[in-house]
Amino acid sequence: MTHATHRFTLLALAGWVLTPIVVLALRAVSLSWRYPQIMPMATASGGAFEALADPRLVAAAATSFWLALATGVLGTVLGFVTARLVTRASGRLQQLTWLGALFLVVAPPLASGVGLQVVMLSLGFGGTVLGVLLAHLVPATGYLTLFAAGILGSMQSGIEDEARTLGASRLQVWTRVLLPQLAPRFAESVVLGALISWGQLALTLLVGGGVVRTLPVELLSLVRSGNDQAGALAALVLSLPPLLGLGLLVRATRRTGAAL
Amino acid sequence: MHLFPRVGRGGLLRAAAAVVALALAGGACRENPRAASAQELAEGPWSTLVAQARGTTVIWRMWRGDPAINAYVDKWVAPRMQEQFGVEVQAVDSQGPEMVNTLVTEREARGGTAGTTSLLWINGETFAQLQQEHLLAGPWTMRLPNAALVDAASPIITRDFEQDPTGYESPWGMVQFALIYDVERTPNPPTTIPALAAWIRAHPGRFTHDQSFTGLTFLKGLMYGLGGGVERFQHGFDEARYVQGRDALFSWLQSVRPYFWREGTTYPPDVAAMHRLFANGEIDFTMSNNQNEVVTKVRQGILPPTSRAVLLDEGTIANAHYVGVPFNAPNPAGAMVLANFLLSPEAQLEKQRGEVWGDGTVLNVPALPEPWPARFADVATDAAALPYDVLAAHARPEVHPQYHTHLLDDWRRVMRADAR
Amino acid sequence: MTRRNVAPLAAVLLIASPVIVGVAYTILAALGLRGAGASELTVRHVAAALGGWDTWRGVGWTLATAAVATAVAAAAAFTVALRVQQSPLGRLLAVLPLAVPHVAAALAALLLLSQSGWVSRLTHAAGLTPTPADFPALVYDRFGVSLVLAFAWKEFAYLVLTAVAVLGTLDRASDEVARTLGASARQVFWRITWPQLWRGTSPAVIAAFAFLIGQYEMPALLAPSTPTALPLLIYERSVDPNLLRRGEAYVVALLALTLCAGLIAAHGIWRRRLPGVTR
Numbered sequence: 018m019t020h021a022t023h024r025f026t027l028l029a030l031a032g033w034v035l036t037p038i039v040v041l042a043l044r045a046v047s048l049s050w051r052y053p054q055i056m057p058m059a060t061a062s063g064g065a066f067e068a069l070a071d072p073r074l075v076a077a078a079a080t081s082f083w084l085a086l087a088t089g090v091l092g093t094v095l096g097f098v099t100a101r102l103v104t105r106a107s108g109r110l111q112q113l114t115w116l117g118a119l120f121l122v123v124a125p126p127l128a129s130g131v132g133l134q135v136v137m138l139s140l141g142f143g144g145t146v147l148g149v150l151l152a153h154l155v156p157a158t159g160y161l162t163l164f165a166a167g168i169l170g171s172m173q174s175g176i177e178d179e180a181r182t183l184g185a186s187r188l189q190v191w192t193r194v195l196l197p198q199l200a201p202r203f204a205e206s207v208v209l210g211a212l213i214s215w216g217q218l219a220l221t222l223l224v225g226g227g228v229v230r231t232l233p234v235e236l237l238s239l240v241r242s243g244n245d246q247a248g249a250l251a252a253l254v255l256s257l258p259p260l261l262g263l264g265l266l267v268r269a270t271r272r273t274g275a276a277l
Numbered sequence: 278m279h280l281f282p283r284v285g286r287g288g289l290l291r292a293a294a295a296v297v298a299l300a301l302a303g304g305a306c307r308e309n310p311r312a313a314s315a316q317e318l319a320e321g322p323w324s325t326l327v328a329q330a331r332g333t334t335v336i337w338r339m340w341r342g343d344p345a346i347n348a349y350v351d352k353w354v355a356p357r358m359q360e361q362f363g364v365e366v367q368a369v370d371s372q373g374p375e376m377v378n379t380l381v382t383e384r385e386a387r388g389g390t391a392g393t394t395s396l397l398w399i400n401g402e403t404f405a406q407l408q409q410e411h412l413l414a415g416p417w418t419m420r421l422p423n424a425a426l427v428d429a430a431s432p433i434i435t436r437d438f439e440q441d442p443t444g445y446e447s448p449w450g451m452v453q454f455a456l457i458y459d460v461e462r463t464p465n466p467p468t469t470i471p472a473l474a475a476w477i478r479a480h481p482g483r484f485t486h487d488q489s490f491t492g493l494t495f496l497k498g499l500m501y502g503l504g505g506g507v508e509r510f511q512h513g514f515d516e517a518r519y520v521q522g523r524d525a526l527f528s529w530l531q532s533v534r535p536y537f538w539r540e541g542t543t544y545p546p547d548v549a550a551m552h553r554l555f556a557n558g559e560i561d562f563t564m565s566n567n568q569n570e571v572v573t574k575v576r577q578g579i580l581p582p583t584s585r586a587v588l589l590d591e592g593t594i595a596n597a598h599y600v601g602v603p604f605n606a607p608n609p610a611g612a613m614v615l616a617n618f619l620l621s622p623e624a625q626l627e628k629q630r631g632e633v634w635g636d637g638t639v640l641n642v643p644a645l646p647e648p649w650p651a652r653f654a655d656v657a658t659d660a661a662a663l664p665y666d667v668l669a670a671h672a673r674p675e676v677h678p679q680y681h682t683h684l685l686d687d688w689r690r691v692m693r694a695d696a697r
Numbered sequence: 698m699t700r701r702n703v704a705p706l707a708a709v710l711l712i713a714s715p716v717i718v719g720v721a722y723t724i725l726a727a728l729g730l731r732g733a734g735a736s737e738l739t740v741r742h743v744a745a746a747l748g749g750w751d752t753w754r755g756v757g758w759t760l761a762t763a764a765v766a767t768a769v770a771a772a773a774a775f776t777v778a779l780r781v782q783q784s785p786l787g788r789l790l791a792v793l794p795l796a797v798p799h800v801a802a803a804l805a806a807l808l809l810l811s812q813s814g815w816v817s818r819l820t821h822a823a824g825l826t827p828t829p830a831d832f833p834a835l836v837y838d839r840f841g842v843s844l845v846l847a848f849a850w851k852e853f854a855y856l857v858l859t860a861v862a863v864l865g866t867l868d869r870a871s872d873e874v875a876r877t878l879g880a881s882a883r884q885v886f887w888r889i890t891w892p893q894l895w896r897g898t899s900p901a902v903i904a905a906f907a908f909l910i911g912q913y914e915m916p917a918l919l920a921p922s923t924p925t926a927l928p929l930l931i932y933e934r935s936v937d938p939n940l941l942r943r944g945e946a947y948v949v950a951l952l953a954l955t956l957c958a959g960l961i962a963a964h965g966i967w968r969r970r971l972p973g974v975t976r
Contacts, residue, residue, distance in 0.1 A: 026780045027787055033773075034793050037805035037850065040815050044808055048578045052557040052813035052829060053821045073351065099708050106705040114709050116965045121716060123904050123957055125911020127931050128950035131382075131726075132719015138386035144393035151715070158712050163900075216798040219913055226379055226393050227369040228336055236800050238370055240918070242342045243549030243579055245804065252801030259796035264789070266858070374936030378943070381733040402938045409940060410733060482830050488922050543837045543921040557813030559829045682938040693923055694751055 038256075044249035069254065074235055080146060081215060081231040082258070088153045088214035089207035095154070096161025096206060097199075100169055103162075115166065121159025126219035129155070134223040144228035152224040153214040160213060161206050168202045208262040215259055315414035315602040315609035323422055326610050331363040335611040337600075338379075339398035341370040342549065345573040349634045353627055358618060364611045369394070373403030380412045380603055392605035395612040400598040401438040402678040404446055407601065414602045416444025417613060423620035428641035434597045438675040439513070446599035447616045450628060451637035452567040453595040453668050454494050455586040463561055466587045470502045470529075473589065477533045483561040485538035488693065491548040491566050493685055494594050498673065500526040500684065502591030507673045514679035523687055530692055544693065552579055566596075568668055569635025571661045576632060585661050588671040595672035597639060622649045629653070631662050720954065727947040734940030742944035746934075751925060752949060756956070758924040759916075762841040763909035766848035771902050773849070774856035775894065781857075782864050791861075794854035803918040806847040811836040837921045844919040844926075848912070852905040856898065863897030896971060903964040907957040927953050 044050060047057025103114045133152045134143065142148030180194050181187075218233040225234070232255045239248040318326055335358075341347055347368070355366040371379065376397055383392040399407065407413045418424055427448055428434055434448050435441075442448070458466045467473040477484045486492035501507040504522030534541035538560050545551050548565065552574060555563035563580070565571065568588075574580040600619065602612045618624055622645055625638040642653045710717075726732040729739040746752055774791075781787025794802065809815050817832035826832045835842040867890065875885050916926040925933065931953065935946035 023780065023784070026777065027784070027790070030777055030781070030787060030790050033850070034790050034854075037802065037809060038793070038797065040808050041801065041805045051581070052559075053818050055815070055818050055822055095712060099705070099712060102705040102708050106702045110702050110705060110709075112965065112969070114705070116961055117709060117713055119900065119904055119907075119961050120958055121713065123907035123911070123961070124716065125913075125928060125931075125950070125953045125957065127911060127913050127928050128723065128954045129716055129719050131935075131947070131950065132722045133715050135382055135386050135722045135731075136715045136718050138383055141387070141390075143383065143386070155712075155715055162712075212795065218798075218800065227338060227371040228367075228393050230369070233798055233800060234370065236798070237914070238341045238347075239344075240800055240804055241547070241549055242344055242347075243552045243574075244344050244577065245553070245808070246578070247344070248804055249801075249808075252798065252804060255801060256797045260793070263792055263796050266792070372936070374938065377733050377940070378935060381735075385731060406733070406938075406940050539834060539837070542839065543923060545837065546917065546922070553807075553811075554813070557811075557829065559811075559813050678938070685938055686942075 038253075041249045041252055044245055045253055046250075048246060069250065073230070074232075074251070074254075077230045077232050077235045078254070080229065081233075084146065084150055084153060084231060085211035085214040085258075086207075087150050088157045089209070089211035091150075092154055092157035092161045092210035092213075093165075093203055093206040095158045096163075096210075097165040097169075097203075099158070099162045100165035104166060104169055115163065118159040118162045122156050122163070124156075126156075126217070126223075130220050130223035133220065134226075137224045143224065144226040146225075146229055149221050149225045149229045149231075150214075152220045153217050156217075156220075157210040157213045161210050164206055164209060165202075168199070205266055208266055212259050212262060215255075315417040315606065315613065318609055318613065319417040319420040323420065327362060327614055330608070330611040330614040333363075333608050333611040334365040334367060335396055335608055335615050336394045337366060337368045337396040337398070337612075337615070338371040338376055338394045339368055340372050341368065342547075343570075343573070343634075344577060345634050346636075349628060353633070354615075354619070354624065357624075358615060362614050362618070364614055366615060373399055373401075374406075376403065376603075377406045377410065377412065380407070380605070381410060383605055384412070387605070390605070391607040392603060393607070394603060395606040395608040396615055397601045397603055398449070398598065399446060399601050400596060401675060402681050404437055404442070404599065404601070405440060405678040407603075408440075408445065412604050413445045414604050414606060414609060415446075417602065417609075418442065418444045418447040418616070421447060421613065421617040421620060423617050426620060426622070426640045426645060428639060430641070431597075431639075433595050433672065433674055434639050436674065437597060437599060438678045438681070439511070440678070442599060446601040447620065448597050448639040449600050449616075449619050450625075451595065451597045451639055452569075453588075453637070453672055454491075454498055454566050454593040455564070455568040455571070455588055455663065456495075457555070457563045457565060457571045457580065457584055457586055458561060459555075459581055459583050460585050461581075461583045462558075466562075466585075467589075468587060469590045470499060474529065474533050477536045480561065481536045482538050482540070484533075484536070485541070485544060485551075485554075485560055486564065487545045487548050487551045488689075489547045491551075491564055492544070493681065493688070494566055495564055496526060496530075496688060497676075497680065497684060498589070498592065498594045499529065500680075501594075501673055502589065503529055507592065507676065510676040510680060511674075514677040514683075519680060519683055523684060526684075527687075527691060534692075541692075555584075556580055566594075567635060568663050569631055572631040572635050573633075575661060586663050588663065588667065590671070592671050592673040594675060595668075596675045622652075626652055626656070629656055631656070635662070720951075723947050723950055723954070726944060727951055729944050732947065733943050735944065739944075742942075742948050745942070746945040746948035746952070749945075751923075752930065752952070754924040755927045755930045755949075756952065758841070759910055759927040760956070762845050762926070763848065763906055766845045766909060767852060767902060767906040769845065770849040770852035770856055770905065771898075774853050774860050775898075777853075778857050778860035778864060779890075782861050788857075788861060791857040792854045794850050795858065797851070799851060799912065799914045800918070802847050802851055803915040806843045806850075806915075807836060807918055810843040810846070836919055839921050839924070841920060841926075844915060847915050847919060848909050852909070855905060856901060859898050859901040860894065863894055866897070867893050899964065899968065903960060907960045910956055910960075911953055 043057055046060050048059040050057040103111055133155065137143050137148035137152060142151060176194060177190055180190050185193065216233060218237060221229060221231050221234055236248060236251045236255055239251055350368045358364045358366045380392065424447065433451060437446065467476040486495050500522045501510065503525040509518055510522060545554060551563040554560045556579060568586055571580065571584050571586045575582055575584055600616050602609050606612055622640060625640050628634050628636045629638050638653065642650055722731060726735065727742055729735055729737060729742055777791055781791060812829040812832045812834060817826060817829060820826045820832060871889055872885050875889055911928055913928040913932065916929050920926045920929060927949065931946050931949045934949060935943055937943050
């Protein structure tokens with residue numbers, strides 16, 4: 018590929034990816050921005066940014082953060098354990114599991130959420146952060162099981178056998194061989210799981226019953242109320258933490274193999 | 278916020294078994310709701326109830342679609358409830374129709390045990406559905422000390438879509454439907470239904486209504502006007518009269534729809550979308566169920582400063598909205614103290630200010646002790662606000678919720694679906 | 698069932714149990730036994746929902762918009778992944794949309810593509826569109842143009858991520874051999890790279906497609922009122938003022954679940970026939 022076409026690809030890519038983000042950013046700082054103004058006329062003073070310090074938003078951000086972290090960590094544990102167990106099962110069960118996991122990931126939240134709502138309410142978890150966490154874990158575990166299966170499948174099982182042959186105990190195989198190899202993958206998995214939880218809306222609304230308030234829930238309220246300036250601002254705030262997580266992931270994409 | 282639910286050891290297993298049983302058992306077991314505790318509480322002295330409420334939290338389910346309302350609730354009501362009664366108020370988002378589903382699910386899953394929320398903001402068909410499913414506690418509203426201040430002579434307040442609140446919901450505010458236009462773009466807005474039709478024909482693509490509650494209220498108001506006045510639809514649901522009114526409405530709509538925005542092939546999803554289209558000059562009218570929304574939305578910068586409200590001479594629908602306590606409220610005492618505070622002259626006055634919310638009071642203002650009547654009279658009238666006597670002269674009551682249900686269904690089936 | 702399968706099966710069932718119970722509830726509600734307005738066993742909801750023209754129009758419209766969006770996203774993602782796999786900047790750019798939540802992306806699409814949106818303002822400034830109505834209807838439009846673009850924008854990032862990962866695992870030795878044997882770059886791509894890339898990414902492509910069928914927030918902000926997208930139909934029915942019709946929401950929800958499950962199962966079967974694929 019020539020230098021020029023490479024440049025062109027990057028430019029086109031930047032245009033496609035950044036234009037919507039730039040428009041959101043412009044909207045976030047403009048009090049009034051009406052047709053046919055290309056650039057906002059009145060920019061928001063400090064007052065509009067005070068909205069960010071609103072205790073509701075801050076509390077929602079904290080809830081979102083802890084939910085995401087817990088979903089990432091627990092989803093990683095569940096995902097790797099399930100994948101490890103299933104890779105040793107018979108081919109048919111394996112296949113069924115992969116399909117089932119994929120289904121958990123893509124099942125329409127509006128459709129599966131109603132059922133989850135009943136389950137969580139029955140357990141007394143309706144309207145609690147714990148209930149929402151369990152609900153977020155459903156798609157996250159599905160996704161991370163597939164991710165873990167990709168990793169475990171591509172790891173040379175030979176190393177494990179070799180270590181055993183050389184006299185390593187089972188525990189040593191884990192602590193000296195497998196875990197060091199897996200540690201960076203765990204980190205990626207936690208980030209992926211956290212991302213899934215961070216953006217959840219329908220499951221949070223159904224299981225949280227409006228009582229558990231996360232950033233996407235607050236954002237939906239703002240967008241529904243037609244307050245686009247505050248909505249765009251909240252949207253950008255909502256996008257920042259995942260961006261940091263993504264930086265970590267992108268560095269690692271080449272190694273993760275076919276995660277899905 | 279409950280971080281951890283109250284589930285004892287062994288409770289988890291039992292609950293899991295209950296879930297499986299619940300999901301797999303055939304047949305609907307429709308337990309009666311547990312004894313309404315709001316009703317029990319209503320029997321003791323009020324001071325006991327206030328004492329009981331101190332130190333508790335009230336989770337209040339409400340529509341959160343307007344920043345002005347949210348600000349009134351979060352920044353004015355909540356701190357005062359905390360200060361004066363030691364009650365923490367937490368407003369959470371839930372629209373009326375969703376509340377019914379949530380409460381039904383809570384009952385199915387949890388039977389007689391406490392639910393999540395203690396107060397609901399409701400009216401009209403939501404109240405009808407909640408009563409139909411026996412999801413409200415009561416009667417309790419007559420126990421509120423401030424209930425005596427309510428304007429008991431107003432038919433709009435004492436009848437919620439022709440239903441008697443019978444002590445199951447306490448009035449909170451009153452609003453009236455209005456069209457919103459931009460005085461710079463439309464110096465002479467139409468003020469009758471025929472004039473509106475003529476305006477729409479003369480300005481193709483500049484008028485539409487949304488598909489949610491506000492749009493339906495607009496259509497229902499047109500149905501009154503085109504079907505011979507609201508009187509024809511009063512005193513319960515009458516199928517024949519409904520069909521007649523609907524047909525008159527639909528033939529009117531058919532005749533002007535080709536001149537609607539996007540030729541009536543699609544409709545904005547909600548009133549927020551309407552405001553967006555209006556502010557950007559895609560359409561020349563938006564609308565609201567609250568005659569004063571134009572004031573608050575201009576202040577928020579959502580609508581242009583030259584926006585004004587207008588009523589049609591055939592009348593526009595006015596209705597009251599209420600708060601109710603669900604059958605499984607974890608904190609009925611706190612909910613009742615809050616409902617009482619919402620009826621206090623200070624809370625009603627603040628709410629009525631155009632710069633706050635612009636929601637009409639439900640109190641009988643002339644009968645209030647001094648200095649309240651003067652204070653209510655002093656509520657600054659904004660240039661964009663409509664005078665009270667004009668509003669009152671144009672107000673038409675809501676009719677039976679069945680009209681709402683049927684009209685929405687038929688509009689979706691006939692008018693929306695046959696969009697080419 | 699062999700013994701080695703017991704532990705894995707238990708784990709899988711445990712994780713899937715909420716969804717299994719959830720689906721069971723949905724079936725009961727679809728049959729009129731659970732939910733608001735439930736009374737007795739009836740097939741009324743099933744008949745009303747499946748006999749309704751708007752349901753099938755919604756199914757068709759949702760499948761079509763999701764399919765076009767997935768195709769656009771996949772084509773763009775493959776093209777970009779092949780070109781930026783060596784460029785850290787390119788890779789970072791490409792995955793940015795992953796960080797933007799769906800509601801936010803839909804709001805951006807609204808601000809950009811509506812008839813009074815940013816693009817329309819640019820064409821207005823260029824003298825091409827004197828009024829908003831002169832700009833083509835891309836939002837709330839029957840072809841769902843803004844919805845497709847917003848879908849594609851989000852899924853593009855996810856598919857680039859997957860495609861770059863797959864490309865990183867490809868065995869480049871066979872490329873060299875083929876080139877030495879006189880194959881053109883084009884032949885190498887179509888005969889060697891492409892089949893491997895497609896094989897590695899097809900589950901992700903199918904997952905994106907199935908996910909879009911149930912995505913609620915984006916159609917809620919961008920889709921037309923007619924045809925009514927499947928998730929909007931589920932929501933609309935679930936809050937119907939007529940309690941007796943709410944059961945239909947569960948029927949439509951089951952339909953959506955079945956579509957997703959069917960897609961995944963069909964893909965699974967197709968994949969098993971591919972040579973050298975174990976999962």
